[in-house]
Amino acid sequence: MKITSFDEYQKAYKRSVDSPEEFWADIAGNFQWRKPWIKTLEWNFTEPNVKWFIGGKLNITENCLDRHLDKLGDKPAIIWEPNDPSEDHRILTYKQLHEKVCQFANVLKNNGAKKGDRICIYMPMVPELAIAVLACARIGAVHSVVFGGFSAQSIADRIQDAQCNIVITADGGFRGTKEIPLKNVIDDALVQCPSVKKVIVLTRSRTPISMLKGRDLWWEDEIKKVETQGNTTCPAEEMDAEDMLFILYTSGSTGKPKGVVHTCGGYMVYAGYTFANVFQYNPGEVYFCTADIGWITGHSYIVYGPLSQGATTFMFEGIPTWPNPGRFWEIVEEYKVNILYTAPTAIRSLMSFGTDVLKDKDLSSLKKLGSVGEPINEEAWHWFDENVGHKNCPIVDTWWQTETGGIMISPIAGVTKTKPTFATLPLPGVQPVLVDEHGNEVEGNGVSGFLCIKFPWPGMLRTTYGDHERCRQTYFSAYKGKYFTGDGCLRDEDGYYRITGRVDDVLNVSGHRIGTAEVENAINMHASVVESAVVGYPHDIKGQGVYAFVVSPNKHGDEDLTRKDILVTVTRIIGAIAKPDKIQFVSGLPKTRSGKIMRRILRKIAEGDTSNLGDTSTLLDPAIVEEIKAGAL
Numbered sequence: 038m039k040i041t042s043f044d045e046y047q048k049a050y051k052r053s054v055d056s057p058e059e060f061w062a063d064i065a066g067n068f069q070w071r072k073p074w075i076k077t078l079e080w081n082f083t084e085p086n087v088k089w090f091i092g093g094k095l096n097i098t099e100n101c102l103d104r105h106l107d108k109l110g111d112k113p114a115i116i117w118e119p120n121d122p123s124e125d126h127r128i129l130t131y132k133q134l135h136e137k138v139c140q141f142a143n144v145l146k147n148n149g150a151k152k153g154d155r156i157c158i159y160m161p162m163v164p165e166l167a168i169a170v171l172a173c174a175r176i177g178a179v180h181s182v183v184f185g186g187f188s189a190q191s192i193a194d195r196i197q198d199a200q201c202n203i204v205i206t207a208d209g210g211f212r213g214t215k216e217i218p219l220k221n222v223i224d225d226a227l228v229q230c231p232s233v234k235k236v237i238v239l240t241r242s243r244t245p246i247s248m249l250k251g252r253d254l255w256w257e258d259e260i261k262k263v264e265t266q267g268n269t270t271c272p273a274e275e276m277d278a279e280d281m282l283f284i285l286y287t288s289g290s291t292g293k294p295k296g297v298v299h300t301c302g303g304y305m306v307y308a309g310y311t312f313a314n315v316f317q318y319n320p321g322e323v324y325f326c327t328a329d330i331g332w333i334t335g336h337s338y339i340v341y342g343p344l345s346q347g348a349t350t351f352m353f354e355g356i357p358t359w360p361n362p363g364r365f366w367e368i369v370e371e372y373k374v375n376i377l378y379t380a381p382t383a384i385r386s387l388m389s390f391g392t393d394v395l396k397d398k399d400l401s402s403l404k405k406l407g408s409v410g411e412p413i414n415e416e417a418w419h420w421f422d423e424n425v426g427h428k429n430c431p432i433v434d435t436w437w438q439t440e441t442g443g444i445m446i447s448p449i450a451g452v453t454k455t456k457p458t459f460a461t462l463p464l465p466g467v468q469p470v471l472v473d474e475h476g477n478e479v480e481g482n483g484v485s486g487f488l489c490i491k492f493p494w495p496g497m498l499r500t501t502y503g504d505h506e507r508c509r510q511t512y513f514s515a516y517k518g519k520y521f522t523g524d525g526c527l528r529d530e531d532g533y534y535r536i537t538g539r540v541d542d543v544l545n546v547s548g549h550r551i552g553t554a555e556v557e558n559a560i561n562m563h564a565s566v567v568e569s570a571v572v573g574y575p576h577d578i579k580g581q582g583v584y585a586f587v588v589s590p591n592k593h594g595d596e597d598l599t600r601k602d603i604l605v606t607v608t609r610i611i612g613a614i615a616k617p618d619k620i621q622f623v624s625g626l627p628k629t630r631s632g633k634i635m636r637r638i639l640r641k642i643a644e645g646d647t648s649n650l651g652d653t654s655t656l657l658d659p660a661i662v663e664e665i666k667a668g669a670l
């Protein structure tokens with residue numbers, strides 16, 4: 038399954054295009070199936086309808102756990118580092134992880150969970166989060182993990198959309214100096230969620246929380262019950278390759294986040310294949326992905342990808358800058374981390390502390406570095422290369438999305454020649470195309486366009502939960518017969534791809550995807566706001582910052598107080614990650630005669646580039662632009 042030379046990559050790529058079904062059938066043969074598939078692929082991108090490994094039966098946890106027990110049973114599956122370095126770390130071997138997953142799967146069953154049920158997980162970055170995820174997969178329940186930074190309202194929206202019947206959470210979580218009141222947030226969310234019958238609460242912070250009789254249960258008590266029942270094993274549910282594995286909500290350019298659906302067979306094959314290849318994982322290596330399991334990166338490259346390959350996956354509860362900005366390097370040194378996969382925003386933030394914190398750290402264990410989530414700027418790329426990799430580690434700049442399930446365009450570590458800021462070449466099985474605004478394919482090299490994918494790959498989304506039409510509309514309607522990524526892209530003279538960023542109204546703030554419409558809706562919920570427009574602007578550390586233009590003629594208190602009110606409102610409606618960095622009060626927004634907000638102009642003003650605002654003659658009130666320009670922050 039592992040490609041080890043550029044020549045092999047080229048051969049694999051060619052084969053994946055010439056005979057995709059044979060190519061993927063061979064890859065899938067490296068996994069454990071209860072029953073083989075009858076047909077490898079069925080697809081069209083019009084409905085869309087995509088099915089891989091049709092008729093195949095499996096359980097992903099047998100691939101991530103059971104099949105490794107013989108050879109790797111006593112090897113570490115998860116190494117966990119707590120937020121507070123003075124607290125003990127934990128190591129779970131494959132045997133121990135298997136047992137804990139089985140136990141918790143039995144807890145879920147004891148509480149009525151069945152195959153197909155949707156279960157919401159809102160937890161801190163502790164091993165029990167991975168255990169909860171795998172326990173759901175074990176019994177065929179569909180997990181919907183919600184990142185610990187989202188608000189009660191966001192959780193409620195997600196729970197209602199998927200009609201979850203169980204929530205798994207913790208009393209509280211730790212991140213840096215902060216304690217996150219997870220259970221309190223869940224309690225607020227559940228006021229709106231009659232579908233939820235049980236809440237299972239892990240003890241983490243042991244902060245006082247409400248525990249409702251009949252609904253709320255302590256994780257530890259439930260484990261004791263299965264222990265006294267002697268229920269330490271749990272046969273894995275047989276799943277169809279196309280059965281749902283999980284839902285993960287992500288923001289788009291309009292309205293509420295959509296539930297991206299991934300299925301058991303194709304997702305497993307894709308996450309495992311891309312993990313093994315991109316990172317060139319070798320047995321015994323310690324692999325550290327700094328993402329949170331609340332995002333797709335954590336799903337695919339902390340849990341499923343690495344575990345399916347018998348890797349040792351490192352989980353970190355804290356943040357890179359606490360108790361000091363050398364925390365990542367202390368971890369690398371102490372645990373002899375071999376592969377570090379992180380985000381440009383983290384690199385930029387650490388850069389700002391200088392290289393002193395790196396000087397006395399032994400980073401010689403590092404062999405491969407990875408970047409994900411947003412375009413990596415040249416400066417950050419070189420800093421990572423020089424100060425972390427000591428020019429000895431290939432950097433894989435991996436481009437992909439929640440919807441793609443796994444890495445799509447990326448170097449293969451040590452195999453593909455890298456080029457700063459370029460995600461380089463498509464992985465085998467990935468057929469990218471660039472199209473112009475008319476939907477015509479832009480061929481050749483030294484060109485740019487909108488990035489689309491013209492052939493299915495096993496890890497792609499199958500639908501958006503409960504609303505297939507939305508899936509069609511969002512991804513498959515802009516360019517006929519193609520999956521549209523929402524990204525702009527250039528292909529240079531060497532055929533290398535560089536992702537230039539979103540071309541829709543989606544922002545990428547610190548690698549987090551935020552819909553401008555969503556933020557606007559939240560701002561508009563504030564009592565003194567009439568309307569608002571949100572755009573992104575370049576931000577040194579976050580990549581993009583959130584700039585809000587707000588019409589609020591009747592402020593209650595002064596501007597500063599109203600600004601703070603708006604921030605509190607956005608935090609309550611979406612979560613702190615969506616808080617605007619800048620709020621400019623304006624008397625009106627630049628609109629066309631038909632009432633459409635001209636975001637192009639606002640974007641330029643937010644970027645501080647007001648020299649050429651383009652044609653403003655179609656504006657209803659051109660004077661407003663002068664006012665906004667004059668008041669720009």
Ligand code: WT7
Nearest residue numbers: 409410411412434435436437438439536539550
């Ligand atoms: C969007 C997807 C995929 C895991 C994390 C984000 C941007 C992602 C890169 C990269 C340039 C990137 C794109 C994409 N993006 N990786 N290596 N270079 N841009 O997942 O939240 O679904 O966001 O992140 O704009 O569309 P996501």
